[in-house]
Amino acid sequence: MMKFAWDNYKRYAWGKNELRPLTRNGHTGNMFGGLRGASIVDSLDTLYIMGLMEEYEEAKEWIQNNLDLNSNGEASLFEVNIRYVGGLLSAYYLTGAEIFKQKVMELGEKLLPAFNTPTGIPRGVINLGSGTSSLSPSGYHVSIGGLGDSFYEYLIKSYLMSEKTDQEAQKMYYRAMEAIETNLVQKSPGGLTYVAEWRGGILDHKMGHLACFSGGMIGIGADDGPAGQRQHYLDLAAEITHTCHESYSRSATKLGPEAFRFDAGAEATANRLSDRYYILRPEVIESYMYMWRLTHNPKYREWGWEAVEALEKHCRVDAGFSGIRDVYASTVSHDNMQQSFFLSETLKYLYLLFSDDDLLPLEDWVFNTEAHPLPVIRKRCLQEHGTMQDDGQTNLE
Template structure:
């Protein structure tokens, strides 16, 4: 018996050491102690100041006589989005939790940096330890992070933040203009997401959401009920008239749906849904009449409701308008076919006019979305092969659309778009995708062999001074060396990484849709490289050039780092039923709204 017992000693010791390693290994950058400190306001106590203008509601100059109510027809069945995951082995669970805990540690490090140095301010400056006022000064990072705290199980920190939220005065700000879109997705979205995750346990969340929604509703008091997207709120507070802009960014007009719809669902007040439904009706009316039927241009004349801009993209300035089509369909329980119609009208020209395959040395079958400008006849069918980090959301959106609208043939498109952004991460020295880059497009989407001379030619043509560059391979090679261009890349026009979430967003969604663990593997590579490169004493910082192995950091950490980027990294390494895509709709700031049942 003694001999038998000794035979178990070595395996038992190995198991203990393995378990210790898995759960105690620190994430890249090392551990920073996480200590709860007092949440008493030290910098930005919100108090009434008689010298400041406060929002007060005046009789509307353009009142609504008959509100458009939430659709009341019977809900239609929506196909399941998430993959049917099987139980995982104990070893898979062990490794997954190790990665999830590394993400949680990164979040706690950044949260403590914000709490200790920028509490109740909008954003932490992660190098200097200062702060930035970027979104009206209402503690954007704090409100934006509420549901992340809940998702990661940081309940003490959540309740501490909630006490601070009660002190925010949404009736006044030093900002002259309010960006309605950003305020909507971060503040209103953040409050509603936390409310839905806690099943209404904390009444203050809906109370403060109503305060900010009531405030934002004032931007719709225009002659055509289109919002003034950069709202001169002090004019409205003084009872003066406002009008929408003749140059309104498409995304700022078409990305208010989810938040205002959820407000009407929760409060029973139809005015919020009425406000955004009028926008949707105008967008649908114009959709077939633009210069690229099915798509809307980057800029809209919201005052005259003209859609005559010649530039079309799904990237910055347009992105979330398209993202919200399948999501609004889900939030409304498919009670109206309108948003499915709009999505199906848009996805065809997206595939036919915007998507391109880049030429790569390994022949990767991947896709990106470019831009088109139909200003001249010669450019009407020419795609500008610009890849953009902001466009990386599209893989996830097409994946969701493929599922909820029963378009299974488009799931491969969603995969190729997501794989394209993973490729753009993997080819960079830092392992991080830049803000914008240009690629050498394939001439044949189905058969694309590597052509060195074509790549060189495309590089010379992309160069800002290409007219003075010799038409030789040697000249192209000099540009490749000078600008550190990986094979297939013709220009890196903005080499920064701004802590953006769009790539990991699609990687997360595609993992939940397909169950393919390659997406978890890609997410872990992305996270390790980002955490290692961006970590600072206080939190995490944007970087100036992903082409350098040791890029300089920028004193900048936008609130979406905690609200979106780290949330998606955490969720992809969590159990699949945590924020199931069949139970929640995530707004464009990753705030989860409960799908009505």
């Protein structure tokens, strides 16, 4: 599936951000501020992990010779960070290729001005040429996913350099984390830590995505919960993941809608026409992968294979994979877009679901919102490289 998606992207959309498989051409858009090659950068680690080395070398060569970071357009900090910064960082840590380090440092410097706010929490839109930043069109600064990714990736970037010239990134990280601790992080009665919605700076994701994403996240967090609550948290993660599977199994295509609800007598289904589409999203499959790693219950692999069969039946077209407009329609209508995150996330999580646990073990790697694996940096490493806070503490845990 990955090779088929990649080969068609290369044939019809090389250098563009995404492939339009029905019309067999490329799509650029304006989300990345003029940056190109999103599917190439997003695919780097997936190609490498899958052992598609010829394709990986093609991608690496394009990045070395053609990835131009001197754009002058307004970009989503969140999207550029998770796809480009995350993709390049991951490729560097997996392969050691210096070109990825060089490019990510150059791009990271262009994004840093967005963090220059009173709280340290970044604005959501930045001009990659001028460095000016602004609120996102919705009026909020950045999403919760964007906060988490931005901070961890910039801490990784600071650790990677360990040079005085890059201490600005480290300082911004700790300043923003302090703002989150002060304004956002709260404790639920059951003991779980969560990030509250803050109207001055946070835009939450749609609940459908958030719920399906949270199944795996709560499962991962179970090990760090109070001893008497760990099984409770794991059971809760399993129940959320089951609900997300139901959103797939209750559709005609066996693929889930963009958002689902529990009202008007409907459970785990989209009762609004505007929520019925599926754009090759990974969140449910991501939870299957995490829950398999945590429990080794074979149902998660069975559910993953159901998703593979549905993707092959309904989303595979002659020149790639396409999202569909209504998961409940027996005759599908395609949206003519092979999203870059399909190669970066959906196919990677499926591959990991059916791989051995020692491929990117969860104790050593953390996946960003775009499924780019980044190394877990432990306190000992931070102490050795002098990147601890003045009080000797770190917020990584």
